Amino acid sequence: MYVSALAFVVFYLGISKLHDAQGETISNGKDAKQSSTFGYYVANHALNIGYSHLGAITNPGNPCWWEVDLRGYFTISNITLTAVTDTANYLEKAFVEVMDKYVSLCSDVQVVWCGEVPNTVAAREKFTFTCNVTFPVRFVRVTRRSASSVRLKIGHVDVQGEGTMKPYRSYYKPSKNKKVSNPLLTTSAITAGDCGIVCHQHHSCIDFSYSATAPTDENYLLTDKALSSHHVNDNSWTTYTMYCM
Structure with a gap:
């Protein structure tokens, strides 16, 4: 089912084991x-x-x-x-x-x-x-x-x-009518929650965009770049920005 925009969307994965730094x-x-x-x-x-x-x-x-x-x-x-x-x-x-x-x-x-x-x-x-x-x-x-x-x-x-992997909960703040401009990954997701889980699993992910009505293979956009989203005239798109992590 479609997940509506909330004040914060919270996702959780357990703490991952740290690796030796390679410099x-x-x-x-x-x-x-x-x-x-x-x-x-x-x-x-x-x-x-x-x-x-x-x-x-x-x-x-x-x-x-x-x-x-x-x-x-x-x-x-x-x-x-x-x-x-x-x-x-x-x-x-x-x-x-x-x-x-x-x-x-x-x-x-x-x-x-x-x-x-x-x-x-x-x-x-x-x-x-x-x-x-x-x-x-x-x-x-x-x-x-x-x-x-x-x-x-x-x-x-x-x-x-x-x-390394994100060790804690990830809090994302939604912005309606915004879409990632230069995605690191473009794929499909059933809900915004599914997008958040994938973003959490990518240690470099900072923001993602989700649309319930876009083509199914292009309705989830993940980015590792700052300031990479823009306003669009399509209220199906919402960009979720990492807030307190």
């Missing part, structure tokens, strides 16, 4: 944000090696932070921060944490502290941290605190690890 870069092309942005030094600069001499810079704040959403669940082997070519002191005493959920939305976030940059930083200096994490990670955050208002400036962030 593959998993942060390239992902979504970054920061506590504020100075000029055009946006958060995503820190994920593009071509911008590493400029970096991502926040406005003064306390604390100030930078975060990447890995858009999937991973075991983490190490995280490397690279200072920019100038004003490298804007990275001093910044610390790195990893989380399983979005800290601003979820009340039961697991957090592990991975390490801290020393109080003296040279231009282009690299700092590599290993994280003793027993849960799959989705978010990596770099935070800088001080007795006064400070900036955070990061040249480049490289996160290495490998994918």
Whole structure:
């Protein structure tokens, strides 16, 4: 039977066994944000090696932070921060944490502290941290605190690890009249609930679209890309976005 849009759609699979990390870069092309942005030094600069001499810079704040959403669940082997070519002191005493959920939305976030940059930083200096994490990670955050208002400036962030299954319940928020633009997978499903189960089983899946009236082999669209859905003039389509995971 057809599943109508609810405030949240919840699906569950058990915790999967973690794998040994293989050291593959998993942060390239992902979504970054920061506590504020100075000029055009946006958060995503820190994920593009071509911008590493400029970096991502926040406005003064306390604390100030930078975060990447890995858009999937991973075991983490190490995280490397690279200072920019100038004003490298804007990275001093910044610390790195990893989380399983979005800290601003979820009340039961697991957090592990991975390490801290020393109080003296040279231009282009690299700092590599290993994280003793027993849960799959989705978010990596770099935070800088001080007795006064400070900036955070990061040249480049490289996160290495490998994918694993989602370990918890997945909550999806529905948006009517929206459809995934560039699906990773196009197939058939009987209900929106069936779509959610498949999305949960793919560690890289973040959103999916479902239609009860589209051709049966094209009524379920799964994506691993951020901001990949668009509005359509067809109220049979609903896009479900991962909310608190």
